[in-house]
Amino acid sequence: MNTRSLPALPLGPQGRAAARRRARWSPGRLGVYAFLLSAAAFFLLPLYVMLVTSVKPMEEIRLGHLFALPVKVTLEPWALAWSGACTGLQCEGIRGGFLNSVLIVVPSTLVSIFFGALNGYALSFWRPRGGQALFLVLLLGAFVPYQVVMFPLVRAFAAVSLFGTLPGIVLIHTLFGMPVMTLMFRNYYRSVPGELFKAARIDGGGFWRIFLQLMLPMSLPIVVVAVIMQVTAIWNDFILGLVFAGREHLPMTVQLNNVINTTTGERLYNVNMAATILTSLVPLLVYLLSGRWFVRGIAAGAVKG
Numbered sequence: 001m002n003t004r005s006l007p008a009l010p011l012g013p014q015g016r017a018a019a020r021r022r023a024r025w026s027p028g029r030l031g032v033y034a035f036l037l038s039a040a041a042f043f044l045l046p047l048y049v050m051l052v053t054s055v056k057p058m059e060e061i062r063l064g065h066l067f068a069l070p071v072k073v074t075l076e077p078w079a080l081a082w083s084g085a086c087t088g089l090q091c092e093g094i095r096g097g098f099l100n101s102v103l104i105v106v107p108s109t110l111v112s113i114f115f116g117a118l119n120g121y122a123l124s125f126w127r128p129r130g131g132q133a134l135f136l137v138l139l140l141g142a143f144v145p146y147q148v149v150m151f152p153l154v155r156a157f158a159a160v161s162l163f164g165t166l167p168g169i170v171l172i173h174t175l176f177g178m179p180v181m182t183l184m185f186r187n188y189y190r191s192v193p194g195e196l197f198k199a200a201r202i203d204g205g206g207f208w209r210i211f212l213q214l215m216l217p218m219s220l221p222i223v224v225v226a227v228i229m230q231v232t233a234i235w236n237d238f239i240l241g242l243v244f245a246g247r248e249h250l251p252m253t254v255q256l257n258n259v260i261n262t263t264t265g266e267r268l269y270n271v272n273m274a275a276t277i278l279t280s281l282v283p284l285l286v287y288l289l290s291g292r293w294f295v296r297g298i299a300a301g302a303v304k305g
Contacts, residue, residue, distance in 0.1 A: 054078065054273040061269050077268070081275035085268075087258035094275050097255030101235055101282075103166060104251055108173035109230040115174070116181020116226065117219060121211050123182070124189035125197045135186065142179035146239055154243065164246030172244050173234050181226055188222040189215065224293040232283040252279050 049066060054077055056070040083093040119138070123131050153172065154163060162168035192215075200210045241251035250258075256279045260272045287294070 050273045050277055054270050054277060056270055058266070058268065058270060077270035078274040078278070080268075081259070081271045081278060085259045085271055085275060087255065087262050094252055094255045094259060094278060097250060097252035098278075100245070100249045100255075101252040104169055104173065104241070104245070104249070105231055105234045107170045108177070108234050109227060111170070112174045112177035112181050112230055113223060113226045116178060117185045117216065117223075118211065119178070119182040120185025120187075120189050121215050122207075123186050124192075125194075125210075126207065135182070138179045138182050140179075142183065146176070150239075150243065157244065163244065166245075166249045169241060169245040169249060169251075172240055173237070176240070177230055177233070180229070184222060184226060184229075185219070188219065192218065221293060224290055228286055228290055228294050231286050235283050236280075 052067070052070060053061060055073045055075065057072055057074050057076075060068075060071060081093055083095050084091055085093045122128065123135050157163040157168050157172070162171060196214070197210065200214055205214070235251075236253060237251065238253045238257065242254050245251060245254070256275050259275050
């Protein structure tokens with residue numbers, strides 16, 4: 001008797017569809033779906049509670065049903081959080097902090113990215129004497145905590161009349177963002193073929209011409225990543241804004257803290273939740289609108305190091 005196994009016959013269209021259905025609902029795939037759904041629920045549950053609480057009247061919040069949907073939806077807490085919540089004797093909400101945060105984030109992001117790209121370009125292609133030592137010093141600065149250098153920086157900024165001013169808080173964010181920006185752009189430019197730089201030099205390109213007309217236009221993916229990182233870090237910053245911004249330029253995060261901790265009489269949880277969501281909207285929108293570019297930029301910078 002011949003015991004050799006017969007070759008598998010090719011499946012028809014119905015057989016292939018059944019095989020795809022079996023592969024789609026395999027135990028391993030169901031486990032992956034269950035894990036992903038659990039992780040998404042874990043991270044989205046606080047956002048759900050904040051959003052639901054922010055549209056409830058205080059009469060429903062006092063009942064203590066934290067996860068219940070609102071019976072009577074109201075947007076009054078959002079309006080109060082934006083322009084009517086009190087911080088001490090002032091009842092202007094977090095609207096003023098939003099404008100201050102924009103005035104801080106825009107120049108801090110642009111300046112730190114420009115100098116980070118410039119440093120990365122110079123260290124990757126021109127390689128000045130002592131450049132590696134300078135890069136190591138910059139890299140060391142990325143791991144220095146704020147609290148360690150806070151007092152010397154306060155004294156130094158006060159000595160040059162920058163403490164408590166808008167240029168001062170922009171400068172401090174630029175300085176703290178420079179090491180990470182330099183590291184990112186240096187790694188990205190190391191992935192650019194050296195023959196491209198040599199061809200530009202043969203065509204008569206100088207330092208600034210090659211940087212502005214060749215390297216910067218090629219840097220769009222890593223620039224998007226840098227914008228996301230800087231906008232998120234600077235917008236969410238609390239301690240630097242509290243110490244260096246001064247009373248006239250307090251960012252939105254400091255205003256949010258003042259709104260939540262300044263309470264006379266009943267604590268308005270719906271207003272606090274609305275103010276918190278309003279404060280986090282900008283970084284959230286930046287992530288949602290540029291997520292595809294973020295992944296592409298991270299992958300481009302990770303090819304070579």
